[in-house]
Each structure stands twice: as C-alpha cells, then as structure tokens.
Amino acid sequence: MSISNGSGGTLLETPLIPTRAKKLHPESVEGERKILLAAPRGYCAGVDRAVIAVEKALERYGAPVYVRKQIVHNIHVVRQLEASGVIFVDELTEVPTGSNIVFSAHGVSPMVVAEAAERGLNAIDATCPLVTKVHREAIRFSGQDYHILLIGHEGHEEVEGTMGHAPDNTTLVNDPEEASRVNPPETENLIWLSQTTLSVDETMETVRRLRERFPHLKDPPSDDICYATQNRQVAIKKIARECDLVIVVGSPNSSNSVRLVEVALEYGAKASYRVDYASEIEQAWLVGVKTIGITSGASVPEVLIDHTLADLADAGFVTVEEIRTAEEDLQFSLPKELRKDANGEIDRSTLGGRNSS
Numbered sequence: 001m002s003i004s005n006g007s008g009g010t011l012l013e014t015p016l017i018p019t020r021a022k023k024l025h026p027e028s029v030e031g032e033r034k035i036l037l038a039a040p041r042g043y044c045a046g047v048d049r050a051v052i053a054v055e056k057a058l059e060r061y062g063a064p065v066y067v068r069k070q071i072v073h074n075i076h077v078v079r080q081l082e083a084s085g086v087i088f089v090d091e092l093t094e095v096p097t098g099s100n101i102v103f104s105a106h107g108v109s110p111m112v113v114a115e116a117a118e119r120g121l122n123a124i125d126a127t128c129p130l131v132t133k134v135h136r137e138a139i140r141f142s143g144q145d146y147h148i149l150l151i152g153h154e155g156h157e158e159v160e161g162t163m164g165h166a167p168d169n170t171t172l173v174n175d176p177e178e179a180s181r182v183n184p185p186e187t188e189n190l191i192w193l194s195q196t197t198l199s200v201d202e203t204m205e206t207v208r209r210l211r212e213r214f215p216h217l218k219d220p221p222s223d224d225i226c227y228a229t230q231n232r233q234v235a236i237k238k239i240a241r242e243c244d245l246v247i248v249v250g251s252p253n254s255s256n257s258v259r260l261v262e263v264a265l266e267y268g269a270k271a272s273y274r275v276d277y278a279s280e281i282e283q284a285w286l287v288g289v290k291t292i293g294i295t296s297g298a299s300v301p302e303v304l305i306d307h308t309l310a311d312l313a314d315a316g317f318v319t320v321e322e323i324r325t326a327e328e329d330l331q332f333s334l335p336k337e338l339r340k341d342a343n344g345e346i347d348r349s350t351l352g353g354r355n356s357s
Ligand code: SF4
Pocket: 044, 045, 046, 047, 105, 128, 129, 130, 131, 196, 197, 226, 227, 228, 229, 256, 298
C-alpha cells in the first residue's frame, strides 16, 4: 500500500522515522484479518497550534528558537523540530538573554512567565487554550476562597503549571486511591478541577470517592478533560471489544496516549500496546490475531499511523475500516505574539487547522 501524508506540513516530510530491521510477516490464522482504525485520533487543535507556532517562530526569527520542555509529548515531533533548529530546554537558565522562547502546549506557572521577563527573553506562549481555561478556573476559585482538589498526575508539566496559578490553595489528587486518604486543609469550601488528559472514567471514580468524604465538594463549571481526550477515549471504547490487539501510537510521556492503552484493556481488548513508531511492533503480538484496533494520542502526526498501517499490511492486515465516533473541526488561532506579520497585519496563514483525522 502507499503511504499517504495525512496532514501535509513540513514537519511530516523529513525522514526521521526508524524503519524495521525485519519486515513483519503473516501469522497463520483462520478467517479474515482486518484493522479497525479509530477516529478521531491523532493531532488535536491545541497540539496543531503549538507545533505551527514553533514552525512560525522559526520562519519569523530564524534558528535557534528555544522551547521550554517538549512542545508536545511526542518524540517524533520533537526530533523533527530539533532537525529544523529548535533547542529544547528544561529550564530558562539554559536560554541566552534576548532569545526567543516558546512555552509548550502544557502551560506554565506565572513564575515561569516572570522569570522569562526578568531574563529578557521574547516569550511566545503556546499553552493550549483549554489548559489556559483550567488556569483561569484555578485563579477564580482560589480568589473566591475555595480550596482546589486538582485531579492529575504528579510531575506532569500541565499539573505543575496549573498548581502554580493557585499554589497556596491547591492539593493534588493523583487517583482514586489517593482520594480516599487525601487531607486538604479545608473540608467545606472545596472544588475539584482536573488535568485535561485523564481517563474520564477514572476521574469520575476519583470524584465519587472525594464526594463520599467531602459531601460539599463543588463541580467545575465545565469539563476540564478536553474534547480531544474524551473523543479519542470514546472511539477506542467503541472498537476495543472486537479487537484481539489494540495498538496505540504515542510516546510514553503522553498522558492521553497511555490512558488509551488502559481504556482499550478496560473495555475488552485482549491485548494493547503503545508504540512510538511502527518499527516497535513485535511479530509475537500478532500470533492468533485477526482484528487489530489502531489509534493515536493527541500529539501524534498522522504519518506515524500511515507507517503503522504499511507495516501491518506486510503481516496480511490489508483491510482497514475506519470507525468514526465524532467529527472534530475545532481550530485555535495562534499565540498573540505570532498573529501579526512584520507590517502589523493579521497573518491569515497562522490561523491553525492542520488536524490529522
Ligand atoms: S489534548 Fe486537549 S488540552 Fe491538550 S493540547 Fe490537545 S486540545 Fe489542548
């Protein structure tokens, strides 16, 4: 089969995708082999915007452009951008004064913004607007004397950024087990918020346990788990039971990708693995397998799915049926620092919109 370039940008054209040492081959199995391809999958609007923001910054300012942390949690995207002249750093102290720095889609705390200003950096904020929405909720409810129970994973950049907006009024709750033992300093004026990329089911279980202990716990005004995370979980739930194997394309530090493996197993897939690249698919996974479900996390370019389908075609999986459970057409305009061109006019080429599926 031919490999199509699903989403067209320069990012997908550089050949940094590892190839297999040995092609996959068909296992003997009775009946038709097929692939159920979940949709929506891959790039969300926030990732699309963040990657285009970095590409646009490179175009406008030239290399190097610095990015604090991985712009999005996908190793292929990071390698491609590094090849184009991006330098990823963990701390702003690594960035020379006067340089251009992009904040990642996961967001930053106000302390990071202040540090960038102190160091004389030209900051471009690629925080996903749906993460910014959670930041605003944290500021608002903290200002109203609520104590926030933030459901999220310790150490994740998004969680660090959100907690930084209300550091004195937030307690982190990692999972349902922690909900049963957490001791916030306030027990009446409590509200829960969450990381945007969690399992919907597990988060609701965490809330249920919190509410058992704190009956006055207030709900956030709207979902914090974003539309892209929810849509990808709904799509994999729909096909999981039919699948002998579900392959999730995504990086290990991509929270929503890791959740997709968990959700696939929870909803009936006989096995599920996460891979960064198709070359990581093992022949042994295909023994006795007739139906493979495939999906990808919200930071995964469609070209990695194309390669996955091509490798599995070598193993006899040539029938591909896309199962779509939602349409996505959300687009975010680029960070304000990049919206105008050198003449101060709105740059229409920067309005996002390169979603992959
Ligand atoms: S996964 Fe959701 S919150 Fe994260 S960048 Fe994408 S749209 Fe934004």
